[in-house]
Amino acid sequence: MHYRRFGKTNLPLSIFSLGTMRCLASEENAKATLERAISLGINHIETARGYGKSEEYLGRILKSGLSVRREQLYVTTKLPPTPDAKTMQAWIDESLQRLQLDYLDCLAIHGINTWEHLNWIQQPEGCMKAVREAITEGKVRFVGFSTHAPLDSILATLDTDEFDFVNLHYYYFFQRNAPALERAMEKDMGIFIISPVDKGGQLYAPPETLQKLCHPFSPVELNYRFLLSDSRITTLSIGAAHPAEFTEMIEVRDRAIPLTDTETATLQQLETHLRQTLNTDLCSQCHQCLPCPEAINIPEILRLRNLAVAYDMSEFGQYRYRMFENAGHWFPGKKGNRCTDCGDCLPRCPQQLNIPALLRDTHQRLNGSPRRRLWQ
Incomplete structure (x- = not known):
């Protein structure tokens, strides 16, 4: 597994992170998936208040003991934006309690998706007041945000200079947010690409046409390599539902290098096919x-x-x-x-x-x- 500096946080994150939204069939499954991820070199775990019992499961798993020490594992949880600092303060304490942790390595504001959300984080008594206090008290080390917003809103959020990292949608089949990637890099922010396989095209179940165009690579592998060849990107989320879903990650976890000639030619083949097939449409x-x-x-x-x-x-x-x-x-x-x-x-x-x-x-x-x- 390769590791990269997570921007100004200086955390050495594995180039793949485990997102826990999909491994919640049972606590036993969640623990087996987490242990498998750790055995493969993953050191960053992401959960969220909104992911059902994810925080509770993860808390009990962490408390029961894993094959790594707490200081070797970086934990991120996500909390929604709110205009009320007291609400955010209560949410932070609740997440720490459920996770059974003294501190969060990273806290992400979950879904700054609208201009109203952006206004909330800029209000003097908004959620960021509570986040700053939590950082001062040692409850949170670093703060970032996730977003499904239009590009102009993402850029405006980055320009608040409130954040250490960003959880971003950016893939081969969706490159609209490339300017946000560049802006975040300029600000030395950690860049966490979320849902590269699912939102990136449901690449785990590719149609035959796509499989043929990506040959000799799988669509998942090619998208992973497109992203990992970009040194600005720190880590990619892998939302494994169970311990067996790490196969294609294993194929590329040691290949955080520039694209090969064959990979470049394959990506060009995809682009050429797109233009020829759509033509004037x-x-x-x-x-x-x-x-x-x-x-x-x-x-x-x-x-x-x-x-x-x-x-x-x-x-x-x-x-x-x-x-x-x-x-x-x-x-x-x-x-x-x-x-x-x-x-x-x-x-x-x-x-x-x-x-x-x-x-x-x-x-x-x-x-x-x-x-x-x-x-x-």
């Missing part, structure tokens, strides 16, 4: 079509269409598309069938795409009944 993700009067998330809908048409990633597209109008600020925007043909977006599109027609086509391809989020 390819959305370049410039985002100039926004804002939409009907609050349709046009770029994200057309990104999902790009992936479905070019790589047959329709199941992933359906999984994400049906979250529109069902996941609140975690995945904002209306579905494509809300388009009224107002034409407001058309003159702003540099590619002159027939956006209303593409939105309707995407809705027909990907619409389905909503599903509950994993931790609900």
Whole structure:
């Protein structure tokens, strides 16, 4: 396992971190998964107040003893933003109690997703007051944030200079947040890429077309290598559901090196296939079509269409598309069938795409009944 400096925290984190949201079938399963992760060299564990009984499970597991000492294991938990410092103070104490820890290595504000959330952390009596007090008291060592926000909001949050690290969505199939990655690096922040396999394209169940285009690599392996070849990135989340789900991580945990010629050629093959298959219907993700009067998330809908048409990633597209109008600020925007043909977006599109027609086509391809989020 390779280890990298987590930005200004100076914590030497393993290039893979264990996210505990999916290993909660039982406490026994959670412990077996955690022990397996540690045996493979993982030294960073992430949980959250919102992950069901995750904090409680992890607390009992830590208390019962593991194959490493507490000071060799870095623990992060996540708490939601709040405008009230007293609420955050109580949440921090509750998390420490459930985790049975004297201190947190890292605390992340879980989901600074809206401008209102950003305003809360900037208020004198907001949640950051409690976080700063917790740091002074030794209850928290470092603070960061996770985000599902639009890029401009992420950049504004980074520019508050309140944070030591960021949990970021950024993958081969979603590179919109590249400027946030660069900004965080400039500020010497630790960069933690979250959900690279699931939100990165449900790469654990790739369609045949994608598998062939990624050969001789698996889609998971290629995405891992795309990310780990970037030295700005400290660590990637692996949300293993059970101890057997570390196979592809094992293949790359010692390969935090620049891309090989074969890997570069394979990524170029993916790009060429995308352009040839979509042709004049390819959305370049410039985002100039926004804002939409009907609050349709046009770029994200057309990104999902790009992936479905070019790589047959329709199941992933359906999984994400049906979250529109069902996941609140975690995945904002209306579905494509809300388009009224107002034409407001058309003159702003540099590619002159027939956006209303593409939105309707995407809705027909990907619409389905909503599903509950994993931790609900």
